[in-house]
Amino acid sequence: MSLYLAELDVADLVGVLKAAGESTRLRLLALLADGDHSVKDLTEILDQSQPRVSRHLKLLADAGLIQRHAEGAWAYYGLAPHGHGAELARWLVARIDPSDPARERDRNRQAAAIAAQQAIAAAYFAKVAESWDLLKTLHVPEDAVEHAILETLAGRVVDLLVDLGTGTGRMLEVLAPVYKRAIGIDSSREMLAVARSRLAASGISHAQVRLGDIGGLDPAIGPADVLVIHQVLHYFDDPGRMLAQARRLLKSGGEVLIVDFAPHNLEFLRTDHAHRRLGLSREQVTGWAEAASLEVRSVREFPAKNMDGGLTVCLWHLGERQKIGKTE
Secondary structure (H helix, E strand, C coil), X not given: CCCCCCCCCHHHHHHHHHHHCCHHHHHHHHHHHCCCEEHHHHHHHHCCCHHHXXXXXXXXXXXXXXXXXXXCCEEEEEECCCCXXXXXXXXXXXXXXXXXXXXXXXXXXXXXXXXXXXXXHHHHHHHHHHHHHHHHCCECCHHHHHHHHHHHCCCCCEEEEEXXXXXXXXXXXXXXXXXXXXXXXXXXXXXHHHHHHHHHXXXXXXXXXXXXXXXXXXXHHCCEEEEEEECCHHHCCCHHHHHHHHHCCEEEEEEEEEEEECCCCCCHHHHHHCCCCCCCCHHXXXXXHHHCCEEEEEEEEECCCCCCCCECEEEEEEEECCCCCCCC
8 A cells, every 4th residue: 555644743743653552542543444433333343431432532533543523412433534644544554464363353343333233224214215216216217317427527536525415325325436535414313324334335435424404514514526415405495595505615616416306296295205395497506506606517307207297307517607707
């Protein structure tokens, strides 16, 4: 593994090495390199007390090797996404012997913990699967839309992708080759459990999911190169305001991908599935984009095979509005 490590002054380097230079803390770094874990997960995997594990995590976080994000009463930890601590943490983990007995034991317990989480997630998903399956019969297969999204981002690997309303984490999985790091935001703990299980099963360790209100986003999440808003805007009374808030996460030159339904008259989606808007028109999305200093670069439509009562899915590609220079 080749990795460039930034130079540090002596005091900073000693501090980081002290934090990492203990067997339990080095094992924690190795576990978090595979993906985010809660304190509860880590105490079970390491078979240590919660106060002891929390103390180790605090030392690692203070040194910039890992990061903490709260999720209600819970906290999840992962390797720091950037900075000298992040570089050193990955360098150290890459040099742990995979056959080390403690590492093998941790991996086995980690696999058992992930399997238990996947069972819980599967049980929840089974409860909602019937309604999801009904919606899928009304529109074009998801793989056609997913292929179009990949085509839109073809040839690029972006630093940060943010998936708003990540749900099951499907977009994080599909777009994994496109980003160096990704964050999925959702307001449902149950859905985040499904997303974490999906990412773990797919071996995707460079994406994280977080509990959050996508109607009131923290700009510190960004700046993102790409924002994905997949089948989300129809849940908002004012999609334009939500798009304007999301715009604050976007870095200069960034892009937004919106997937949603075209206008329709299926009133049961409002009464039975909590849809607030019965589809979005081109004119509406164009207006919301302009109000957020964005412009529509392309729109693709995917009509349902059965147009009698079916749903057309649209993919909008937005970018920063181009400034028109003065003419002499």
